[in-house]
Amino acid sequence: MPEQIADRPAAALADSVLGPLWLDTSDRPAPRPALAGDVEADLLVVGGGFTGLWTAVRAVERDPGTRVVLIEADRIAEHATGRNGGFCEASLTHGEANGRSRWPEEYDDLHRLGIRNLDEIEQTIKRHGIDCGFTRGGVLAVATRPHEVEALEPGSEGLLDTAAVRRLVDSPTYLAGRYEADGCAVVDPARLAWGLAAVAERLGVVIAENTRLESLRGRGAHVEARTPAGTVRATNVALATNVFPGPLRRPRWSVVPVYDYVLATEPLTRDQLAAIRWDPAMGISDCGNQFHYYRITPDGRILWGGYDAIYHYGRSIRPEHEDRSETFETLARHFAETFPQLDGIRFTHRWAGVIDTSTRFCAFFGTAHGGRTAYATGFTGLGVGASRFAGDVMLDLLAGEPTERTRLEMVRKKSLPFPPEPVNWIGIQLTRWSMARADRTGRRNLWLRALDRFGLGFDS
Numbered sequence: 001m002p003e004q005i006a007d008r009p010a011a012a013l014a015d016s017v018l019g020p021l022w023l024d025t026s027d028r029p030a031p032r033p034a035l036a037g038d039v040e041a042d043l044l045v046v047g048g049g050f051t052g053l054w055t056a057v058r059a060v061e062r063d064p065g066t067r068v069v070l071i072e073a074d075r076i077a078e079h080a081t082g083r084n085g086g087f088c089e090a091s092l093t094h095g096e097a098n099g100r101s102r103w104p105e106e107y108d109d110l111h112r113l114g115i116r117n118l119d120e121i122e123q124t125i126k127r128h129g130i131d132c133g134f135t136r137g138g139v140l141a142v143a144t145r146p147h148e149v150e151a152l153e154p155g156s157e158g159l160l161d162t163a164a165v166r167r168l169v170d171s172p173t174y175l176a177g178r179y180e181a182d183g184c185a186v187v188d189p190a191r192l193a194w195g196l197a198a199v200a201e202r203l204g205v206v207i208a209e210n211t212r213l214e215s216l217r218g219r220g221a222h223v224e225a226r227t228p229a230g231t232v233r234a235t236n237v238a239l240a241t242n243v244f245p246g247p248l249r250r251p252r253w254s255v256v257p258v259y260d261y262v263l264a265t266e267p268l269t270r271d272q273l274a275a276i277r278w279d280p281a282m283g284i285s286d287c288g289n290q291f292h293y294y295r296i297t298p299d300g301r302i303l304w305g306g307y308d309a310i311y312h313y314g315r316s317i318r319p320e321h322e323d324r325s326e327t328f329e330t331l332a333r334h335f336a337e338t339f340p341q342l343d344g345i346r347f348t349h350r351w352a353g354v355i356d357t358s359t360r361f362c363a364f365f366g367t368a369h370g371g372r373t374a375y376a377t378g379f380t381g382l383g384v385g386a387s388r389f390a391g392d393v394m395l396d397l398l399a400g401e402p403t404e405r406t407r408l409e410m411v412r413k414k415s416l417p418f419p420p421e422p423v424n425w426i427g428i429q430l431t432r433w434s435m436a437r438a439d440r441t442g443r444r445n446l447w448l449r450a451l452d453r454f455g456l457g458f459d460s
């Protein structure tokens, strides 16, 4: 009997390179020059991920002629935006269950706004011809443990039993599934980000890479942003810096950096793809607290991520955290159990990215400097689509006129901050331990039930 890949995850990973698949291409644009000298702007956007890029694009779409400068400390799409699974979901609330439980009165509006946001992302991509593999093929949620079938609401219409779900995608681990056709696309996120940057420039936005914001100060009718090479004097500032520590205290305390890990296989042959019967347009995730997400890339690989969500003491963010062999081997083993038909397949890429986890699992918003600065962060691993909505919210807040978006309780209400160390670290470890146990037993312990009661938690 051939040695099973499940027994030798290290071997399957042996030739993999440490680095995001999406950024490993000669099509990656050369970095734009850093800011040199002092400039004036109507709007300064800080951060060159999806949140910053959408904010810049929406600012000039909404009000052509606005002078927008975007600064990025590293390179466009260097962090979460160039490292994610590429699930572009309509949900603005990290899923329906989270949204309904927190904002039951307005959830239907949030759902409608989320679908509209996804439609408009699709229209923007089409209008500007951004070549990023955007395919709206829906998402399949699968249960792999008996107690997870409950999460798929077996009583309601549309549940796929074992045979039905395995006809869609053939894994011996699947017990049941539910397919949502409407609310999700898959995309090559780096190409989308590069495309948005090019669109922004065509519409007049100035982008400076390798330009770090060092400090921000309100100065009467302006905000002054210092960078190593010069000062930007802006009427308004939109902070889109994810979990990286920034100049404002509130967002700094309300997010923690959580590392999420991903693998990508070599491209599948036609026979391998046929053996698992998977329509490449459809993304998949399983239903555990520690869940996997996986999809087929435009060049026919399986991207396989999730499960472990690692927090380092003191909100530490360091490149060393990205290479965690035990997590990569766990992911490789789970992959082999899910698709034994693909025995022998090798992983070509392994990487990690840092997620802005908030206690409410979705973005929160705020302003500073008398309404001249706005921020959005806290997407908790579901910001590819929601970042565009967040950009519009920031622009609404900066404009100072109430809109349907800024009237939402979800937008007005702040996210509860995380406690200082060591309480934070202890709380997160206890939560992770409890969630792993709940995945095994199907029962939430006292700690998880207490967190549920206060609407708190930990997710990726």
Ligand SMILES: Cc1cc2nc3c(=O)[nH]c(=O)nc-3n(C[C@H](O)[C@H](O)[C@H](O)COP(=O)(O)OP(=O)(O)OC[C@H]3O[C@@H](n4cnc5c(N)ncnc54)[C@H](O)[C@@H]3O)c2cc1C
Residues within 6 Å of the ligand: 046, 047, 048, 049, 050, 051, 052, 071, 072, 073, 074, 075, 076, 077, 078, 079, 080, 081, 082, 083, 084, 085, 086, 087, 088, 089, 211, 212, 213, 214, 240, 241, 242, 243, 244, 245, 246, 260, 261, 262, 293, 305, 352, 353, 354, 355, 379, 380, 381, 382, 383, 384, 385, 386, 387
């Ligand atoms: C491994 C992984 C998988 C994920 N999978 C999914 C998924 O499948 N679907 C989904 O919806 N979401 C997913 N996410 C989350 C998603 O990638 C993000 O929510 C989304 O990209 C929005 O990112 P952002 O622009 O807010 O942050 P980022 O992409 O991190 O961009 C913020 C930028 O700000 C810059 N910056 C920070 N500080 C400064 C400063 N002082 N000066 C200048 N620039 C600064 C940073 O360099 C960075 O480039 C995933 C995330 C990770 C890490």
